Amino acid sequence: MKMIFSNTLWLFGQLALGILLSTAAAAAKAECSGCLCPGNPCKLCPLPPTKDASPVPGEPVTCVKIKEKVPAVSANTEPDVHYASLDKSIMECVRNGGDVVMNSRRSKEFPSKHYCKPYIAPSGGRN
Numbered sequence: 001m002k003m004i005f006s007n008t009l010w011l012f013g014q015l016a017l018g019i020l021l022s023t024a025a026a027a028a029k030a031e032c033s034g035c036l037c038p039g040n041p042c043k044l045c046p047l048p049p050t051k052d053a054s055p056v057p058g059e060p061v062t063c064v065k066i067k068e069k070v071p072a073v074s075a076n077t078e079p080d081v082h083y084a085s086l087d088k089s090i091m092e093c094v095r096n097g098g099d100v101v102m103n104s105r106r107s108k109e110f111p112s113k114h115y116c117k118p119y120i121a122p123s124g125g126r127n
Contacts, residue, residue, distance in 0.1 A: 035101055035117055036110050043120065044101060046112035047093060048073050048085035062096040062118035086114065093118075 035042035045063035046053065049072040056063070070089040073082050090100050093116035101115045 035115075036103060036105070036107075038109060040109070042101075042117050044110070044115040044117055047100065047114040047116050048082065048089040050074065050112075060118035060120065062093065062098045062116060065096050066092045066116060089116070090114065 032038065035044055043058075043060050043063070045056075045059070045066065047066070048070055049067045051072040051074045053072075066089050069092050070085055073085050077085070093100055097119040098116040099119075101117050103110050103113055103115060106113070
């Protein structure tokens with residue numbers, strides 16, 4: 001009886017250790033990678049530009065050009081005007097060398113559905 005108890009205890013210990021290690025591995029895997037991560041590593045700008053957006057220090061040239069050529073929208077903008085502005089801002093993004101990124105997981109930092117990822121030349125190094 002004592003042998004069965006110790007084997008069972010050992011088995012549960014191994015199971016608990018396995019669960020603990022797999023949870024730690026899942027947490028490490030869940031770290032953010034890509035452009036829609038905290039801190040905006042790719043310097044994304046929302047499409048279309050919004051009226052209530054605060055100025056961004058060191059904003060990429062592509063984003064500045066989009067803001068110059070496309071009228072900003074607000075939450076009260078009519079849908080037809082909003083989508084027309086979105087189409088124009090997508091065209092300006094691509095015209096200025098950027099890529100359009102769709103955001104399916106909105107967050108406080110990334111509330112828009114579409115973003116422009118400006119082309120940022122790699123610094124240093126040779127071709």
